[in-house]
Amino acid sequence: MSLRRTLATALRVLRQLGHDPRTIVLLLAVPCVLQILVRALFADRPAVFQSLGVPLLGLFPFVAMFIVTSITMLRERVSGTLERLMTTPLARGDLLTGYALAFALVATVQATLVSLLSFGLLGLDAGHRPASVVALAIANAVLGMALGLFASAFARTEFQAVQFMPAFVLPQILLCGLLVPRDEMAEWLQAISAVLPLTYAYDALARLASEAPLGARFWADVLIVVGATVLALVLGAGTVRRRTP
Amino acid sequence: MSSTISVRTLRVVRGRREVLHGIELEVEAGRVTGLLGPSGSGKTTLMRAIVGVQIVADGSVSVLGLPAGTPTLRARVGYQTQAPSVYADLTVLENLDYFAAILGASRARVAEVVALVGLQGLERQLAVSLSGGELARLSLAAALLNDPEVLVLDEPTVGLDPVLRRDLWGFFHELADAGTTLFVSSHVMDEADRCDALVLLWEGRVLVTGTPESLRQRTGAADLDAAFLALIDGAGGARS
Numbered sequence: 001m002s003l004r005r006t007l008a009t010a011l012r013v014l015r016q017l018g019h020d021p022r023t024i025v026l027l028l029a030v031p032c033v034l035q036i037l038v039r040a041l042f043a044d045r046p047a048v049f050q051s052l053g054v055p056l057l058g059l060f061p062f063v064a065m066f067i068v069t070s071i072t073m074l075r076e077r078v079s080g081t082l083e084r085l086m087t088t089p090l091a092r093g094d095l096l097t098g099y100a101l102a103f104a105l106v107a108t109v110q111a112t113l114v115s116l117l118s119f120g121l122l123g124l125d126a127g128h129r130p131a132s133v134v135a136l137a138i139a140n141a142v143l144g145m146a147l148g149l150f151a152s153a154f155a156r157t158e159f160q161a162v163q164f165m166p167a168f169v170l171p172q173i174l175l176c177g178l179l180v181p182r183d184e185m186a187e188w189l190q191a192i193s194a195v196l197p198l199t200y201a202y203d204a205l206a207r208l209a210s211e212a213p214l215g216a217r218f219w220a221d222v223l224i225v226v227g228a229t230v231l232a233l234v235l236g237a238g239t240v241r242r243r244t245p
Numbered sequence: 246m247s248s249t250i251s252v253r254t255l256r257v258v259r260g261r262r263e264v265l266h267g268i269e270l271e272v273e274a275g276r277v278t279g280l281l282g283p284s285g286s287g288k289t290t291l292m293r294a295i296v297g298v299q300i301v302a303d304g305s306v307s308v309l310g311l312p313a314g315t316p317t318l319r320a321r322v323g324y325q326t327q328a329p330s331v332y333a334d335l336t337v338l339e340n341l342d343y344f345a346a347i348l349g350a351s352r353a354r355v356a357e358v359v360a361l362v363g364l365q366g367l368e369r370q371l372a373v374s375l376s377g378g379e380l381a382r383l384s385l386a387a388a389l390l391n392d393p394e395v396l397v398l399d400e401p402t403v404g405l406d407p408v409l410r411r412d413l414w415g416f417f418h419e420l421a422d423a424g425t426t427l428f429v430s431s432h433v434m435d436e437a438d439r440c441d442a443l444v445l446l447w448e449g450r451v452l453v454t455g456t457p458e459s460l461r462q463r464t465g466a467a468d469l470d471a472a473f474l475a476l477i478d479g480a481g482g483a484r485s
Contacts, residue, residue: 008346016334019371080330087296087324090347243300245259
């Protein structure tokens with residue numbers, strides 16, 4: 001691995017994004033608009049907004065980065081640039097870390113913006129420090145990126161890649177505890193939920209939003225999210241091959 | 246003369262089909278060797294094996310005395326894929342900057358290759374807005390950045406106008422004169438005469454190798470097109 005090549009890759013990914021201002025606006029504006037909608041929807045029930053607001057804030061980057069990464073990586077595979085890169089001294093680790101750095105940076109901007117809006121204008125109570133919410137949002141973004149990278153290996157077209165969003169992401173959102181608390185779910189649903197990384201991301205966010213002390217469970221959640229990210233990156237690296245059939 | 250690329254009993258299976266059936270090949274240093282053959286004859290697969298991105302079933306490929314795909318070779322071998330493999334959503338300069346960073350080439354070298362392939366004045370254009378010929382030259386420029394000892398070019402002149410094709414072949418010979426070994430594929434037989442040496446690939450087998458002159462003499466044909474047809478008809482006759 002080489003720092004120069006990793007940074008060059010991150011810069012390249014950011015430049016690609018830079019030439020697509022519409023995507024940047026969508027990435028930054030859509031979560032804000034959604035958060036405003038949720039706030040308006042529960043205008044009479046601030047407690048509901050309080051319980052939804054912080055988890056949503058942490059989940060937006062997860063979904064966004066999953067989509068953006070899976071499409072970018074698919075393009076890289078289809079256009080032949082990945083094949084060209086694989087004939088150069090670029091290590092697979094350089095490529096994946098470069099991607100992770102670039103999208104983590106985008107996620108930081110995204111999460112900071114939604115946080116400023118939510119904690120400032122919309123009156124969301126951060127519970128614990130708002131900076132921890134942003135940090136967790138970034139961790140979720142990198143998790144989404146890693147899963148997107150992995151998922152892109154199974155798509156042949158951009159249509160398929162977009163369909164992987166509901167396939168990989170929606171079940172995790174349904175089962176993470178956001179809609180129905182996990183202990184109220186049927187046992188088999190709980191079992192599935194227990195192996196989905198977003199469950200732990202949500203749990204950590206919910207703990208951040210509450211007044212209760214964070215406790216060991218919070219740190220276990222964070223560790224699991226980081227572990228799942230590393231695992232997805234390793235699996236993703238396994239799908240980027242120098243030699244192909 | 247010494248061989249820069251050496252292929253021994255190379256077999257490649259894609260899906261359930263064997264696409265290369267025991268290729269034997271020597272590519273000599275400092276020359277332009279043309280790999281000719283119709284579409285589907287296995288040219289791209291052979292080139293991918295030489296740059297080390299093709300899973301091979303059997304046989305060996307060595308480049309500059311090392312097994313193809315050896316990490317140290319990646320900085321010494323340049324490869325241009327058949328489709329222009331550059332980032333459509335980056336400018337000419339941003340594309341080359343990125344590949345230069347990866348290959349360890351300097352900013353000065355980026356300006357140099359832009360001039361070499363005649364893309365001056367287009368540096369700030371997005372690759373997506375380039376014409377087919379410009380895009381092909383950008384893709385070639387990226388392969389030239391680290392001044393590789395071996396250049397493997399997959400149909401670099403396909404779809405280009407005759408003037409540009411002539412210029413590119415001239416440029417390939419300048420590179421060869423400076424010591425670079427070029428292995429260039431084409432399915433256009435009239436490009437064969439522009440090569441120092443030829444390899445004719447037919448249905449996954451090397452049908453014939455030699456200089457353009459020796460092939461003409463061997464078949465008694467006036468032009469290479471006729472020579473190849475005679476050779477291909479001979480091969481078809483032998484099999485049936």
